[in-house]
Amino acid sequence: MNAQRRYGLLAAVGVFLVVTLFPVYWAIVASFTPETRLFAAPSLLPTEIVRDHYYALFAERDFWTPIRNSLVVAGTTTLFCVTVGALCAYALARLRFRWKVPILGLILAVTMFPQISLVPPLYLLLRAFHLINTYPGLIFPYVTFAMPLTVWLLVGFFRQLPHELEEAAMVDGAGRLRMLWEIILPLAMPGVATTAILTFVYCWNEFLFAFTFTLGPERYTAPVAIALFRGQYQVSWGQVLAAAVIATAPVTLLILLFQQRIVQGLTAGAVKG
Amino acid sequence: MERQEARLAWLLVLPALTIIVVIALFPLLWALWESFHVHDLRMPWRGQPWIGLANYVEALTEARFWEAAGHTVLFTVASVTLELTLGLALALVLHRSYRGRGVVRAAALVPWAMPTVVAALVWRFLFESPLGVVNALATELGLMEQPFVWFIHATAAWVPLVLADVWKTTPFVALLLLAGLQNIDTTLYEAARIDGASPWRQFLHVTLPLLRPALLVALIFRTLDAVRVFDLVYVLTGGGPGTATEPLALYTFHVLFQRLRFGYGAALSVMIFLLTFAFALVYIRVLGKDLVRTSA
Numbered sequence: 374m375n376a377q378r379r380y381g382l383l384a385a386v387g388v389f390l391v392v393t394l395f396p397v398y399w400a401i402v403a404s405f406t407p408e409t410r411l412f413a414a415p416s417l418l419p420t421e422i423v424r425d426h427y428y429a430l431f432a433e434r435d436f437w438t439p440i441r442n443s444l445v446v447a448g449t450t451t452l453f454c455v456t457v458g459a460l461c462a463y464a465l466a467r468l469r470f471r472w473k474v475p476i477l478g479l480i481l482a483v484t485m486f487p488q489i490s491l492v493p494p495l496y497l498l499l500r501a502f503h504l505i506n507t508y509p510g511l512i513f514p515y516v517t518f519a520m521p522l523t524v525w526l527l528v529g530f531f532r533q534l535p536h537e538l539e540e541a542a543m544v545d546g547a548g549r550l551r552m553l554w555e556i557i558l559p560l561a562m563p564g565v566a567t568t569a570i571l572t573f574v575y576c577w578n579e580f581l582f583a584f585t586f587t588l589g590p591e592r593y594t595a596p597v598a599i600a601l602f603r604g605q606y607q608v609s610w611g612q613v614l615a616a617a618v619i620a621t622a623p624v625t626l627l628i629l630l631f632q633q634r635i636v637q638g639l640t641a642g643a644v645k646g
Numbered sequence: 647m648e649r650q651e652a653r654l655a656w657l658l659v660l661p662a663l664t665i666i667v668v669i670a671l672f673p674l675l676w677a678l679w680e681s682f683h684v685h686d687l688r689m690p691w692r693g694q695p696w697i698g699l700a701n702y703v704e705a706l707t708e709a710r711f712w713e714a715a716g717h718t719v720l721f722t723v724a725s726v727t728l729e730l731t732l733g734l735a736l737a738l739v740l741h742r743s744y745r746g747r748g749v750v751r752a753a754a755l756v757p758w759a760m761p762t763v764v765a766a767l768v769w770r771f772l773f774e775s776p777l778g779v780v781n782a783l784a785t786e787l788g789l790m791e792q793p794f795v796w797f798i799h800a801t802a803a804w805v806p807l808v809l810a811d812v813w814k815t816t817p818f819v820a821l822l823l824l825a826g827l828q829n830i831d832t833t834l835y836e837a838a839r840i841d842g843a844s845p846w847r848q849f850l851h852v853t854l855p856l857l858r859p860a861l862l863v864a865l866i867f868r869t870l871d872a873v874r875v876f877d878l879v880y881v882l883t884g885g886g887p888g889t890a891t892e893p894l895a896l897y898t899f900h901v902l903f904q905r906l907r908f909g910y911g912a913a914l915s916v917m918i919f920l921l922t923f924a925f926a927l928v929y930i931r932v933l934g935k936d937l938v939r940t941s942a
Contacts (some may be wrong), residue, residue, distance in 0.1 A: 461662035
């Protein structure tokens with residue numbers, strides 16, 4: 374490759390990095406900027422750093438509650454879906470039985486359901502059971518998208534394990550369930566962990582269900598609280614962006630820590646099939 | 647042995663499968679049932695009388711429905727076209743250049759990992775008028791004479807909307823396509839080169855056909871996401887000014903929770919479902935019959 378082309382590629386990568394990271398950088402800087410200076414003569418480097426917005430968020434607004442709600446809902450959903458989903462995925466990935474392909478097709482189709490199509494029936498259902506504005510009233514709808522997603526991702530991970538594993542264990546006379554428990558599961562642990570992280574992130578970021586099935590700040594999840602700050606409560610931009618940083622940073626760090634596996638897991642289905 | 651294995655398989659599959667059927671398929675059928683009825687939460691005494699296809703007829707003869715449908719298609723076509731073109735370009739660049747790939751991958755995951763609500767707020771903040779950073783930069787660079795109020799113009803309000811979506815999802819499309827590129831056997835390029843194929847012809851005759859499955863997956867996922875867009879629009883423009891950027895999902899939400907007309911809202915939601923389904927079918931027909939088979 375000649376020098377000119379190499380510089381061209383580097384320039385393209387540079388442009389990508391700037392365009393991708395600038396909005397994030399700008400939001401973080403703004404969350405540390407005094408409100409009065411937020412829209413006055415923006416300069417690319419921060420001139421004055423204050424922690425007022427973060428302080429106000431917890432002292433005046435009780436941003437802990439939405440964070441806690443998000444943790445409870447996303448955590449429970451993830452735990453439930455990964456446990457039940459792992460059994461299902463193991464069978465779909467490694468056992469022989471009829472109807473395997475149609476079931477996989479169904480699960481893939483359900484991952485593509487538009488959420489809004491489920492809103493009217495789920496709302497009526499939750500209302501009938503007095504579950505609006507409760508934790509189960511959020512976890513239950515979340516399972517609609519989390520379960521198919523979990524199963525789909527886990528099938529991908531389970532498939533990557535070599536088939537000789539089971540043959541060897543079979544010779545030793547191990548039953549299928551023991552095989553799953555003692556051989557497959559430990560080996561598939563990285564994949565299971567990655568799936569759990571992804572499921573958690575999807576639940577953590579979800580907006581439409583949380584917005585529809587909660588009624589007040591005591592049950593809002595973090596995205597709902599942040600989205601409503603501006604509209605209903607006229608909260609200042611500085612605080613809104615501080616809240617955005619708090620809700621985003623942990624999840625992003627988690628994703629970045631496991632980036633290699635996450636990218637692999639998400640792209641595996643698309644490439645090799 | 648075989649039968650035993652099959653029995654165990656069903657035992658393991660059933661819990662998850664039952665849950666999926668009960669909580670996803672059953673509500674979908676319920677929505678369908680609702681859509682053939684009048685169901686007004688403000689007037690419970692009216693009950694839920696059957697009205698056949700009247701809700702659908704009402705939608706198809708309503709201007710706001712058609713506008714929302716138009717906005718949905720516009721948003722889908724604009725954002726998906728940009729995302730796939732830019733994503734492919736970026737994937738090709740990354741495939742060529744080894745330097746910086748790790749950094750780029752990390753950077754690409756940041757917008758993707760972010761809640762859509764947060765991305766929408768960040769872009770609202772960038773375009774905020776009159777003194778948001780976009781306006782400030784554009785006036786500084788002499789692109790505009792004075793700050794522009796993006797969110798009160800029916801056309802201009804689309805710019806931050808589409809840009810935010812492109813910003814959030816293009817990097818991930820690129821990662822998906824990059825994985826596809828890395829799977830292509832390099833000897834094919836050598837063979838093409840020996841045959842005297844120009845880089846452009848190599849791209850057309852080797853890269854594109856072999857990248858088709860990855861392209862198809864990216865296209866389907868991006869399109870389905872765009873057709874049901876809700877969070878981004880709700881937070882970034884609220885569907886405004888007026889209803890100038892209101893997509894179908896937002897209008898449906900309005901019908902359900904502002905007008906409390908559940909029968910009509912269900913009909914709209916069924917139509918969004920059908921639209922998504924139609925898109926998926928067309929893609930699979932046109933681009934790859936092998937998708938489900940290879941991924942199953």
